[in-house]
Amino acid sequence: xxxxxxxxxxxxxxxxxxxxxxxxxxxxxxxxxxxxxxxxxxxxxxxxxxxxxxxxxxxxxxxxxxxxxxxxxxxxxxxxxxxxxxxxxxxxxxxxxxxxxxxxxxxxxxxxxxxxxxxxxxxxxxxxxxxxxxxxxxxxxxxxxxxxxxxxxxxxxxxxxxxxxxxxxxxxxxxxxxxxxxxxxxxxxxxxxxxxxxxxxxxxxxxxxxxxxxxxxxxxxxxxxxxxxxxxxxxxxxxxxxxxxxxxxxxxxxxxxxxxxxxxxxxxxxxxxxxxxxxxxxxxxxxxxxxxxxxxxxxxxxxxxxxxxxxxxxxxxxxxxxxxxxxxxxxxxxxxxxxxxxxxxxxxxxxxxxxxxxxxxxxxxxxxxxxxxxxxxxxxxxxxxxxxxxxxxxxxxxxxxxxxxxxxxxxxxxx
Numbered sequence: 001x002x003x004x005x006x007x008x009x010x011x012x013x014x015x016x017x018x019x020x021x022x023x024x025x026x027x028x029x030x031x032x033x034x035x036x037x038x039x040x041x042x043x044x045x046x047x048x049x050x051x052x053x054x055x056x057x058x059x060x061x062x063x064x065x066x067x068x069x070x071x072x073x074x075x076x077x078x079x080x081x082x083x084x085x086x087x088x089x090x091x092x093x094x095x096x097x098x099x100x101x102x103x104x105x106x107x108x109x110x111x112x113x114x115x116x117x118x119x120x121x122x123x124x125x126x127x128x129x130x131x132x133x134x135x136x137x138x139x140x141x142x143x144x145x146x147x148x149x150x151x152x153x154x155x156x157x158x159x160x161x162x163x164x165x166x167x168x169x170x171x172x173x174x175x176x177x178x179x180x181x182x183x184x185x186x187x188x189x190x191x192x193x194x195x196x197x198x199x200x201x202x203x204x205x206x207x208x209x210x211x212x213x214x215x216x217x218x219x220x221x222x223x224x225x226x227x228x229x230x231x232x233x234x235x236x237x238x239x240x241x242x243x244x245x246x247x248x249x250x251x252x253x254x255x256x257x258x259x260x261x262x263x264x265x266x267x268x269x270x271x272x273x274x275x276x277x278x279x280x281x282x283x284x285x286x287x288x289x290x291x292x293x294x295x296x297x298x299x300x301x302x303x304x305x306x307x308x309x310x311x312x313x314x315x316x317x318x319x320x321x322x323x324x325x326x327x328x329x330x331x332x333x334x335x336x337x338x339x340x341x342x343x344x345x346x347x348x349x350x351x352x353x354x355x356x357x358x359x360x361x362x363x364x365x366x367x368x369x370x371x372x373x374x375x376x377x378x379x380x381x382x383x384x385x386x387x388x389x390x391x392x393x394x395x396x397x398x399x400x401x402x403x404x405x406x407x408x409x410x411x412x413x414x415x
Contacts, residue, residue, distance in 0.1 A: 016191030020183035032058035042182030045230030064108030072114035090139020199238035217252035
């Protein structure tokens, strides 16, 4: 088996000796001579299509046709026609009969990449092909036979799709007769430098330049990077380095310019221009409330100065309270209390000096600064300002467009 795996690697240009890779190749070699359906799983960019070609070339169907179909790239409205064909007049622009892939590849192998993206109706049609070898063209009632081996691949968790009702459980077990799991590049650390050298050698020949080499620190940088794009990303970076590197001995510092920063999270970022430290959505709301509080204090200060200028006796505790305002950091630490409601309540006592009765006039200023109310008000103002253009409104608010859509739905602002 080891000799057969080595032969497969040489024939298909596969580089690496990781145990996970060798095991996947051994499964492909053993299942190839049969007609069993195979489901290849693995992240995007790990090379799942190569395994489908290995299975076809080492099978009894190797002289038959082979076709690779990206199920996620075909629109839902036309995928049935692409796979199973259609008859004239079955839908708009169907000016003639057309054979589908399952008819044209009869006797061969069809590779269904991204099979998890198939619509429910197409899943039912595919299940019938796998169970009975039968299909019906779109717009026809005639049952046709086909002898096609199906090799499928996906980079999504089909078990999760089944739980969410997006993928048929019976179809999954039909496809998953023999599973092959292709390891991610980060699980093949010893293969990363080998692949990189192969790619740079190919690119130096293609662009007629000297091949580059990496120092030890640069090699370690390659090994420690997470490679979310797997082999496809590694090849892309190898091409960039081959063309743009100023020195053929590439150091870690220079290589670091070509490797993107580690992506530790897939959460959406706040859109719009950020200054200083990045704020979360809640922090931005507190900052708005703090600014409003400052504006209110400025107004009170102005009233105090006007009263003093007109020789009015005032309660100086107002001024003392205004100078004792919490900082923005203090507001952040008091988020649980602030989250319910801000109530600014200041007694203002003005005593006219020339009044015989010395009557006290008490004025209470009360303003509710509920987070929800202010958030609704800000969203409405932004939408009004940008005439309902949600993308522009989201940018103006400093939040993502997805968050804005969620807030509009949550507060029923689209009614």
